[in-house]
Amino acid sequence: MLAIALLAFLCVSASANEIQAKSSSYNGEYGGVQGKRFSHSGNQMEGPITAIRVRADTYHIIGLQVRYGRVWSDPVGGTRGDLEEIFLHPGESVIQVSGKYKHCLRKLVFITNMGRHLSFGGETGISFNAVPLHPNSVLRYISGRANNYITAIGLHWATNPSNHNNC
Structure with missing residues (x-):
């Protein structure tokens, strides 16, 4: 019985890893080489x-903070x-990110599956202009x-876990 449970667990794990590998991609890093690395x-x-949450002036993206579920990340950048502060609607996800950079990030545009820019x-x-490599993928986190x-900035894409039916 234990062997069957272990085999079932390994199959589910392998399937989850296969789904993640087939549906994740990365764009970036867009910008300069200075600064302390961060990852969400x-x-x-x-x-x-x-x-x-974005802090910006006329020429730069100064600070960034992202809420995942109900929890805010640590803020990065300046103050x-x-x-x-922009809240996404229920079921809304970021499906494309564009912007401008030189030695630092100068502009960010998040485009959602509900057509908001x-x-x-x-x-x-x-x-x-960054988009996921695989269909039905969304922005999962930034670095x-x-x-x-x-x-x-680096953009990490994967299938939204709420789109999977887990047993």
Whole structure:
């Protein structure tokens, strides 16, 4: 009986790893090479992205904080600039991120599956446009570099876990 339970557990684990491997991708890192590295990889365990806080001025993305489920990540970057807080609607996910950068992040635009464009920052720099590699994937978490500004950003995509039926 124990052998059957162990075999079933291994099959479920292998299937979950296969689903994750086939549905995850990464874009970036967009921006400069300075700043301290950060990653929200552990935060995604709290749930999908449900809100975003951005500090920006006319030319830069200064600070960033993301809510995963009901839990806010630690803020990264600086504390100057105007703070904007955007909450996603139930069932809404980020499916595309575009922006501009040079030595730091200058503009961010989060595009959702409900057609909203959440735009922050300035209009100058090198453009980027990030989308997931696999269909039905959403933005699961971010990583990057920060000091007094967000100097670089990486975007991590995967299937939204709420879309899977778990036994």
